[in-house]
Amino acid sequence: MRLLADLGNTRLKCALADGRKLVATWAGSHAQAGFLDDLQGWLAGEAAMIGETWLASVAREEVTAAVAARLESIGPSPRRARVSAQALGVTVGYERVDELGVDRWLALLAARARGLGPCIVASVGSALTIDALLADGRHLGGLIAPTPDAMREALYARAPALPRARGEIAAFATGTASGIESGCLLASIALIERSAARLADHAGARVARVLSGGGAQPLRPWLDEHRFLPDLVLEGLALWAQATLLPGD
The missing domain is CATH 3.30.420.40 (ATPase, nucleotide binding domain)
Incomplete structure (x- = not known):
């Protein structure tokens, strides 16, 4: 099962995904005291089910590194989602593709798939x-x-x-x-x-x-x-992970 993590500027939302289906979720604010320990506790309870980890982040690099370290503590290093100009039927309209937040891009992938x-x-x-x-x-x-x-x-x-x-x-x-x-x-x-x-x-x-x-x-x-659709970014991340791991992708 995949662990998906959507790290925003204020919150982290995680889900376990069986293919495209989200079967368990957790969320917390990384501005709150004890956030990383709370995350670690949830991860520990789900660790036996996690085969791979995917992370999409628009947070500051130090926050991203801290969260990635906790994710890595229970399994493989998380694979980072990166925006691409064309993927899963979506063509990005930004002149500079790297300026589009990965969360917005993943939401577009999910909307297109729906x-x-x-x-x-x-x-x-x-x-x-x-x-x-x-x-x-x-x-x-x-x-x-x-x-x-x-x-x-x-x-x-x-x-x-x-x-x-x-x-x-x-x-x-x-x-x-x-x-x-x-x-x-x-x-x-x-x-x-x-x-x-x-x-x-x-x-x-x-x-x-x-x-x-x-x-x-x-x-x-x-x-x-x-x-x-509150889980749209995680849906997009599940789609991207699945497509990335297909033979020939």
């Missing part, structure tokens, strides 16, 4: 990322923006007198706390919806909205019809 194109793949993590994928697998490019949480913190930093109480989400808020809460969240919704509309114009077809990431849940009630 037959979701044309689609907008939006992920809410340390940042809000949005990628446009056509039905034929062409990636048109994407956007990077602050998450609602990051918007609020930036606003508080610029205007310390603002109330930090959490408000209610409303189309038109009737108080300052709710105005901040609503403005920051609905700004993200507007960006996703605008991206979907522009892709629909380009593709001349209905566009699917795909939502992923650890911070996605608060957006869901306000986003038009969409697919919520």
Whole structure:
């Protein structure tokens, strides 16, 4: 069985995969005390089932090295996923392929394998990322923006007198706390919806909205019809691992 690890800027998510099927998962924030020990404890319980390890990371190199060392402690050295210009029917649209985060790339591979194109793949993590994928697998490019949480913190930093109480989400808020809460969240919704509309114009077809990431849940009630696929990066990593190990690949 494969151990898959998706290491982001703030969180690590792991899964055991039987082919493409994810059968066990674990997640934690690498900013929290005891993170590596918690990871080690989970790994120790699953070690007997792990045959190989695959790692996708956008984290700082020192964090990546520390996590890789723990992964290696229970089995073979992890194999790192790297972005390639063309893979599994996806053609990257970035002028410099190495600038596209490996997590976004893996999510695109998974979306393509699910037959979701044309689609907008939006992920809410340390940042809000949005990628446009056509039905034929062409990636048109994407956007990077602050998450609602990051918007609020930036606003508080610029205007310390603002109330930090959490408000209610409303189309038109009737108080300052709710105005901040609503403005920051609905700004993200507007960006996703605008991206979907522009892709629909380009593709001349209905566009699917795909939502992923650890911070996605608060957006869901306000986003038009969409697919919520929280394990999309791990799905893509499972696909990439499987394809990489095929004879002749």
